[in-house]
Amino acid sequence: MVADNNAPAQAQQTLLRLRGVGKAFGPVHALSGIDLDVPEGQVTALVGDNGAGKSTLIKTVAGIWEPTEGEITWRGKPVHFRSPKDATDVGIATVYQDLALADNLDIVQNMLLGHEALKFGMLDEISMEKTARKTLSDMRVTTVRNIRQPVGSLSGGQRQAVAVAKAVMLDAKLVVMDEPTAALGVSQTEMVLNIIKNLAERGISVLVISHNLTDVFQVADRLAVLYLGRLVSSGPISNYDTSSAVHWMTTGVAPGAAEHGRAVDTGTPEPARPEGF
């Protein structure tokens, strides 16, 4: 079922590994038999059509839902995430689509929310502002002119940047991002993609969910395709092109293979369904 052509070579640096992970809500199997490797310092894109189980999968990784079957290992050691805190503690930071920012607080206050620095029992604004500024400059976020402006006044891309910075600041080894470029304009998308690339360059792994294959092919090192709760294909991005990825996403089988696994003449590959189907 799983066509991971690269698994043995990556074994040494695999940060997060899922083996046979499944999640059932009563009789409904949202996920079953997921085998996924997230290597260190790489961008892994998780794609799939609506209802494929992408959100369920990242919520399992983030510790919101416990898997009903299978095994998760973190740097080779089995882990059991019973709460989001368990996942955060090992170094998995999740940036949800709603970003979880308080619009009335400024950038520094948002980034350090829950992790405020104290001095004599009072908030140490100066050290917090320095920390926030350093994190943002490490991420090469340059469009934010004033880190003391309320987050409500920022653009979509800047808000995404603040949310990622907040996650990274907690010493994350893996940043999980849910549709980071949805609802962003062209230049804002560019900025967020640069942030993702920058994280990977600094050795922080990224697991990103996206609908937008153009974005995925710009930043991802690896691709994993979900189809109806199963991981049908994964591997280095170079193994795919847009049409084959779309084919996997929409049919759950390899291009050139007929649906339900019936073999066809490889010389006349089945035409991929149009993008955005």
Place this chain on the structure above:
Amino acid sequence: MANLKQPDDIAATSPDASVDLLATSVGDYTRIWGRRIRSGESGALPVIVGLVAIVVFFWVKSPSFMTPRNLVNLMTQSAFIITLGMAEIFVLLLGDIDLAAGYTAACGAVVALWMLALGDPWWAAVLASLAACAAYGALQGIITARLGLPSFVVTLAGQLGLSGLLLFLIDQTGSIGVGGVISLHNDVINAIEGSQLSGSATWIVMIIIAALGAAAIFFGDFRRRSAGLVAPPLSITGLKMIAIIAACLIVAFVADLNRGRLVVIEGMPWAVLVVLAILVLWTLLLGRTKFGRYVYAIGGNAEAARRAGVNVTMIRTVAFTLCSLTAGLTGIIYASYLGSISTNVNGGQNVLNAVAAAVIGGTSLFGGRGKMLHAVLGGLVVGVIYNGLELLGLSASAQLMWTALVLLAAVVVDRVTRRGQVAR
């Protein structure tokens, strides 16, 4: 936003650019400030302008308004609206409301005055009263936060229940509360509203407060600037310092004028000091502690606070507790102002005046935005309206309707200016 891209325009990249970073001169500062006001970050400016306008109006209309006697009256009259407004701000910041605070204050006052009548020392009476109010606030907070009930309904029940409890308690005092009135016969508590510092003590205290306030502003900004962080320009730091010094000296000057008719009466009412002390304490709590930061965060986005590891239930419970505790302080000030506490206390109207004061001052009813100072400014507006209309000989009906109009105006100003805020 694409059509805004003038390279020299600071606001092109961030339309709501905060004043503090980008401006380097006063001109820049005021320009950006203007933009900020239009985008809803107006701060205390509208209410100060409004307060000045109302004061000028009554000054022109009534010869007895701008007299030392009346101005000091105003300070003592406004004190309990201000402190009750500060109580409400704790919960308003969460996006909640406490409709019971007026009767919490009244019941707390009954506890204190009852104990005083039984011969307990004043500090024991005050502590017991505050403890009772805080415990009640904790109960309201637990019900609201833990069960996830709307605070409006929980505290409405509280208002009804406590107005009954007020009648019950005064009835239980027997011979102490004859005719539904418990008189206050304690020099210390009476002195809050009924007595004042000497003239020279007034000047000394206000000069010390002015110096401390100015120094705090200066060193705060100085440290930020020397650390190379976002800081306002020197001229603005200077203006802020001048404002605080001027405010203190004006209060001292007014209070030091002779306002007696037969004998010389001068000096600042103790109530002003009590209000200032509560203001400073609660401002530090909200602005400089984790608790305060979490209150704002919950008011802004409770889910974000929860995910950041903030114990939302606990913080909300503590905020309700502090609200009721401050209401307890209000009860003592109120009893000192009236010289007694009775079954006639209109806790329902007091609490609505207090909420009005907070909102007029600039605190949002929707949570996340507000400062303790807003209760002081808004409380003064409400106090001036009541005081001025009474001097003009207008009845209670007119006072209520004018206050209603001002409150409505404040909310409209808030909404209209905020409509200018950037849409995402």
